Amino acid sequence: MTATATRPIAIKIDQETRERVKRLAEARHRTSHWVMREAISQYVEREEKREAFRQNAINAWNEYRETGLHVTGDEVIAWLDTWGEENEKAAPVCHG
Numbered sequence: 001m002t003a004t005a006t007r008p009i010a011i012k013i014d015q016e017t018r019e020r021v022k023r024l025a026e027a028r029h030r031t032s033h034w035v036m037r038e039a040i041s042q043y044v045e046r047e048e049k050r051e052a053f054r055q056n057a058i059n060a061w062n063e064y065r066e067t068g069l070h071v072t073g074d075e076v077i078a079w080l081d082t083w084g085e086e087n088e089k090a091a092p093v094c095h096g
Contacts, residue, residue, distance in 0.1 A: 069094035
């Protein structure tokens, strides 16, 4: 992130959290500002991935409801059990 791309923003945190951030920053030889930016960055990245996973699940469910195509858990397990073996099976084919 470049300096020209950043904008200051104020957040309100309770005193206990503020002190915890300060202690962690001191232990890591960082500033409290750095710790808070890093925490926000990691949180946003994690939540974006979680939301993408949720959207993929919703899309998969909708596709199943429209087409009825699926593979069973037993079919997937039977396939996975052959991974890394000489006679590794192909992925199961979706069926109705």
